[in-house]
């Protein structure tokens with residue numbers, strides 16, 4: 001599940017993307033810039049040449065009429081440039097402290113005000129969404145341009161685009177990196193009202209998705225027979241997908257899966273009756289697309305009017321508002337890949353295609369067909385027979401979890417023991433546990449990280465009221481991985497500016513590593529045998545195969561939206577379905593013996609999470625690399641060593657961690673070994 005803070009903090013100190021003052025508003029001429037540079041050079045000498053050149057250019061690019069006259073600018077630069085040395089170091093240390101205070105408390109305000117929406121607090125009040133969509137940090141950028149702090153930073157901390165960071169990544173030390181990260185801030189002058197408007201759209205889109213639930217007990221077949229417990233409600237797509245996965249051991253499982261799969265297609269096609277979304281008053285046959293009233297009499301159906309795609313389009317539109325402040329990274333796509341992920345889009349795409357077109361995927365499909373005793377059907381994308389616990393019925397796992405923890409508070413108390421089992425010392429386990437607070441989520445799970453050392457990481461998982469089930473525990477284990485990473489990277493990096501990991505894929509890798517420990521902690525998975533390791537490696541490849549396709553759809557749909565700014569929601573729907581089918585036909589149809597399936601468009605993330613999806617498969621790739629490295633080593637020790645490096649480029653982080661840059665080769669290599677093992 002996603003780590004929430006990435007978007008909450010746009011506009012804050014460290015996380016703003018590359019942007020400059022709106023074109024046409026710059027007022028400092030080339031001549032003035034040259035004059036300021038040469039006077040600073042004269043004063044401080046050649047050794048400061050690089051910083052002076054970059055700093056003056058950058059400060060000038062942001063200076064507008066409201067900031068003062070040209071003379072004011074000249075004076076400001078003369079008085080504010082600080083040469084490297086003792087005074088600079090003192091200022092740098094102070095900025096680090098200030099930064100943590102601002103980031104930390106703004107995050108706390110946002111987290112607290114969003115609790116009515118994020119947590120399972122029952123009925124929402126109308127004012128809840130208003131407060132949740134209000135951003136206390138929205139005016140920081142304006143304020144810091146007004147008091148010139150932003151100009152001070154631009155003048156003294158050069159910004160390095162991805163290409164320059166890549167060039168320097170192997171020779172920079174942690175201080176160099178921390179200074180470069182300081183240079184990533186205040187590159188934009190996005191007006192506060194634009195940030196606020198964007199925040200509102202984002203909150204509304206998430207509210208739409210988190211309330212998109214279905215009463216599965218009301219699904220019927222042609223004979224009006226129901227198949228799911230009367231009170232079973234699942235969110236799309238997460239819960240519905242998990243229900244498909246859970247039905248493999250069930251006598252009527254195949255038909256139940258077929259029904260749920262049909263429901264998913266009705267959602268993608270927006271043929272789903274509006275009245276069954278989040279309501280249990282009607283019966284619905286998703287295969288025949290027929291709607292019935294409470295007396296099971298067929299009634300006329302009004303479909304959801306392409307709302308799904310209208311919401312997606314609105315999220316796209318809301319980020320295009322930032323484009324014009326950013327001549328270099330002038331699309332959300334570029335900002336996500338070049339600035340947020342720091343891996344170019346074409347590199348990510350190629351990596352995915354290498355994996356999904358591989359012979360290893362086809363061999364794995366044959367292995368699954370052997371296990372199932374039949375040819376694959378499209379929903380076998382979600383086959384879960386790989387996990388060592390896959391043989392244990394969900395009901396039994398629910399019972400074990402309930403007995404072990406009782407409820408979420410019980411899970412909270414068990415966190416130190418879980419951490420000790422992973423390999424942390426009791427002291428370290430206690431320290432980390434003190435920084436993690438489990439809470440019952442309204443929607444799917446997530447981990448909302450702390451940004452100040454005194455705060456806790458909020459671990460959210462969806463659990464039944466005052467209870468806990470296996471799904472809730474499994475998610476909690478995943479989120480615990482995020483929380484541990486966040487605690488370690490906040491508390492052990494050399495500089496606050498380096499807190500975190502290079503992008504969300506890395507935190508997902510740690511999350512999966514922890515999720516893997518879940519069954520072991522429940523005492524239902526034996527110690528690793530060769531077979532288990534091979535199964536796990538096949539599972540990683542299969543999961544990556546699924547989500548890489550989903551991510552490629554997400555990426556191509558975003559390109560399509562940029563290419564078709566005037567499209568209607570209906571046109572966006574048609575394009576999305578066509579893109580999903582195209583990717584399916586190229587890389588999935590041969591494996592599942594079916595053409596033209598659009599299922600890769602079902603993910604909810606695509607609708608409200610702004611191109612976040614590619615982080616999941618990147619996570620698998622990174623996970624395979626890290627897991628392979630971890631085999632036979634102490635996870636806790638290695639994780640502490642890896643997390644200490646902090647926010648360098650992804651490739652450099654990986655070099656530090658395992659001795660090699662990011663690559664899908666380990667994942668394919670281990671799948672290959674597994675295939676050989678099972679052929680024996």
Ligand SMILES: [Zn+2]
Pocket residue numbers: 001002003478482507508511
């Ligand atoms: Zn996650």
